Amino acid sequence: xxxxxxxxxxxxxxxxxxxxxxxxxxxxxxxxxxxxxxxxxxxxxxxxxxxxxxxxxxxxxxxxxxxxxxxxxxxxxxxxxxxxxxxxxxxxxxxxxxxxxxxxxxxxxxxxxxxxxxxxxxxxxxxxxxxxxxxxxxxxxxxxxxxxxxxxxxxxxxxxxxxxxxxxxxxxxxxxxxxxxxxxxxxxxxxxxxxxxxxxxxxxxxxxxxxxxxxxxxxxxxxxxxxxxxxxxxxxxxxxxxxxxxxxxxxxxxxxxxxxxxxxxxxxxxxxxxxxxxxxxxxxxxxxxxxxxxxxxxxxxxxxxxxxxxxxxxxxxxxxxxxxxxxxxxxxxxxxxxxxxxxxxxxxxxxxxxxxxxxxxxxxxxxx
Numbered sequence: 001x002x003x004x005x006x007x008x009x010x011x012x013x014x015x016x017x018x019x020x021x022x023x024x025x026x027x028x029x030x031x032x033x034x035x036x037x038x039x040x041x042x043x044x045x046x047x048x049x050x051x052x053x054x055x056x057x058x059x060x061x062x063x064x065x066x067x068x069x070x071x072x073x074x075x076x077x078x079x080x081x082x083x084x085x086x087x088x089x090x091x092x093x094x095x096x097x098x099x100x101x102x103x104x105x106x107x108x109x110x111x112x113x114x115x116x117x118x119x120x121x122x123x124x125x126x127x128x129x130x131x132x133x134x135x136x137x138x139x140x141x142x143x144x145x146x147x148x149x150x151x152x153x154x155x156x157x158x159x160x161x162x163x164x165x166x167x168x169x170x171x172x173x174x175x176x177x178x179x180x181x182x183x184x185x186x187x188x189x190x191x192x193x194x195x196x197x198x199x200x201x202x203x204x205x206x207x208x209x210x211x212x213x214x215x216x217x218x219x220x221x222x223x224x225x226x227x228x229x230x231x232x233x234x235x236x237x238x239x240x241x242x243x244x245x246x247x248x249x250x251x252x253x254x255x256x257x258x259x260x261x262x263x264x265x266x267x268x269x270x271x272x273x274x275x276x277x278x279x280x281x282x283x284x285x286x287x288x289x290x291x292x293x294x295x296x297x298x299x300x301x302x303x304x305x306x307x308x309x310x311x312x313x314x315x316x317x318x319x320x321x322x323x324x325x326x327x328x329x330x331x332x333x334x335x336x337x338x339x340x341x342x343x344x345x346x347x348x349x350x351x352x353x354x355x356x357x358x359x360x361x362x363x364x365x366x367x368x
Contacts, residue, residue, distance in 0.1 A: 065096045098289050194313075307343065
């Protein structure tokens with residue numbers, strides 16, 4: 001349930017804001033503490049430096065499902081945090097593994113930027129062990145796309161009608177399958193709208209998102225994960241007790257309906273898509289898809305393009321079965337698995353999202 005920043009433009013909210021001193025309120029609502037990881041600090045240990053970039057990787061519902069173990073003087077062991085799951089929308093953890101793959105690739109790129117190679121072993125003990133192990137080795141070469149790590153953000157806004165050039169399509173074809181045919185684009189727009197509405201109208205999937213919503217500066221700073229709503233009107237309503245989870249769960253509320261219309265309009269403002277698919281659907285495939293996703297994100301950032309995952313139709317729960325089947329019919333060869341569907345185009349400058357500090361993700365140092 002992405003991009004709730006326009007969520008619930010509830011009648012009366014403007015009056016409440018005016019009554020509480022809108023100008024002063026608006027000026028102080030950025031959750032600086034939660035955004036601090038986007039300005040990584042230097043570490044003496046090159047592993048920590050690389051990991052301080054890896055925690056910025058894209059991941060589903062911003063759960064940040066990674067835990068890290070520092071082993072000896074040169075090894076990193078990455079684990080999936082089993083306490084950070086999406087049992088309703090991601091019951092088989094496929095999306096979480098994609099996020100973990102993006103984490104691994106970001107770490108590798110950040111290590112290279114410091115002059116370290118990384119000898120990576122994926123699933124070294126099989127599916128039930130660590131996600132990956134990496135040994136840091138001196139004399140690595142930087143990859144130019146690592147320069148984009150701190151600039152990469154999901155762009156969850158309407159895109160302009162500007163279409164990619166043939167050269168851009170060719171360049172990005174090395175990273176993903178691009179969909180530019182206007183008829184197919186229109187079919188995917190309709191698919192993504194139906195899938196979004198299904199997620200909204202399925203109580204257990206909506207509740208999963210609502211439970212992860214962080215509304216306003218205090219909530220985002222206290223829990224820098226989940227779905228952040230950095231909207232002063234919503235924060236005012238929350239602080240005044242007029243916006244609770246029961247209201248957020250009410251699909252017939254005028255604010256919810258307004259949000260859905262705005263989200264549909266955003267989905268319609270999509271000139272092309274990108275797809276990542278795999279021939280099989282193993283854990284290794286999912287991790288590899290996440291690594292490829294990160295490289296695609298960084299290349300599009302370098303090119304000044306916006307990217308926004310629209311994953312609802314790929315979610316594996318019963319209410320989504322028809323849309324899941326259609327997504328695979330439209331987007332993949334028979335028997336293949338669509339791992340990611342992404343909006344792609346030109347949009348406004350995106351914003352950074354909250355992250356837990358690195359130290360809370362290192363098993364040897366975790367503090368809650």
